[in-house]
Amino acid sequence: MRKKLRKLKFTLIELLVVIAIIAILMGILIPAVMKVQEKARVTKAKGQMNAMVTAMKQYESTYGYLPVFGALQNASTAKPSSTDNSNANTDRYRQLIAYLTCAQGPGTATGDVNARKVRFLEAPSNYGTTTTAVKGTVTGAKVGDFYDPWGNIFQIFLDTNYDGTITSADAAGSVPACVSTTFNGTILIYSLGPNKTNDGGNNSIFGGAKGTDDVCSWR
Numbered sequence: 723m724r725k726k727l728r729k730l731k732f733t734l735i736e737l738l739v740v741i742a743i744i745a746i747l748m749g750i751l752i753p754a755v756m757k758v759q760e761k762a763r764v765t766k767a768k769g770q771m772n773a774m775v776t777a778m779k780q781y782e783s784t785y786g787y788l789p790v791f792g793a794l795q796n797a798s799t800a801k802p803s804s805t806d807n808s809n810a811n812t813d814r815y816r817q818l819i820a821y822l823t824c825a826q827g828p829g830t831a832t833g834d835v836n837a838r839k840v841r842f843l844e845a846p847s848n849y850g851t852t853t854t855a856v857k858g859t860v861t862g863a864k865v866g867d868f869y870d871p872w873g874n875i876f877q878i879f880l881d882t883n884y885d886g887t888i889t890s891a892d893a894a895g896s897v898p899a900c901v902s903t904t905f906n907g908t909i910l911i912y913s914l915g916p917n918k919t920n921d922g923g924n925n926s927i928f929g930g931a932k933g934t935d936d937v938c939s940w941r
Contacts, residue, residue: 760916763871764937767913770870771939774878775909777822777843784840788908791817794878802899802922812862815875819843819868828853828864843868860918870913870937877920881908898923900930900938911939 781789791814813829820827820834822843828851836842845868852866856873863869870876882892888905889897897905898912899922912923915935923938924930 763916767870767872767915767937768939770868771876771911771913771937773843774822774876774911775939778880778909780842781822781836784838784842785836788880788882789818789821789836790880790882791821794818794880802920802924812875815878816867818878823849823868825849826851827868828866858918860914860920872914872916872918874914874918877912877914877923879905879910884908900924900936905940907940909939913937 778789794811794814816827816829817834820830821836823845824835824839824841825845826832826834827845827849830851848865849868850866852864854865856863856865856867856869859869859873861869861874863873863875867875877898879888879897880892881888885891886906886908888901888907888910889903897903898910901910901923910923913936914920915925915937917933917935921930921934921936923936924934925936925938925941926932926934928941930936
């Protein structure tokens with residue numbers, strides 16, 4: 723009987739040790755897995771933006787001008803903000819995407835596609851007229867929108883006066899905080915990133931303030 727009790731006690735100790743080891747390993751592995759997943763989302767966001775830049779350049783090559791539908795951003799949405807769901811220009815963003823994908827999306831009218839019916843940008847599988855808001859969005863993105871891996875629409879700035887730079891003189895109405903006054907280029911896109919905060923295109927990895935993590939098309 724005593725031998726059985728000793729054996730049972732030893733078995734319980736072993737079990738507790740194993741549980742402790744598993745807990746330690748989980749504590750190490752879970753953050754590592756989450757980091758890998760976040761890195762994958764950043765990579766996906768960059769891929770989406772590269773596809774958008776390519777699509778807009780192809781559109782420009784086909785029609786001779788950029789797909790401009792008025793201001794896509796304004797001073798208030800170009801600056802850092804904890805929430806960015808009051809963007810009055812979201813419908814213009816949706817119209818832009820509709821013209822690039824040659825498919826109707828949320829907030830767009832029937833026939834909101836480019837004249838030559840060319841698909842410059844592949845629409846995601848959930849793209850369409852669904853009006854349900856994306857869970858956790860701070861930009862008012864709908865399920866049928868073209869949005870980033872964190873559920874927000876992209877911030878887009880275009881050189882509408884074709885002087886080779888993006889400044890406040892363009893239809894964008896402003897420039898991101900990270901650009902200061904001038905961006906040398908014709909298309910500028912960034913995602914709000916993992917923290918879902920508009921950091922004005924800043925990212926701590928590239929010299930931005932601590933905690934900024936916007937994912938940008940130009941770096």
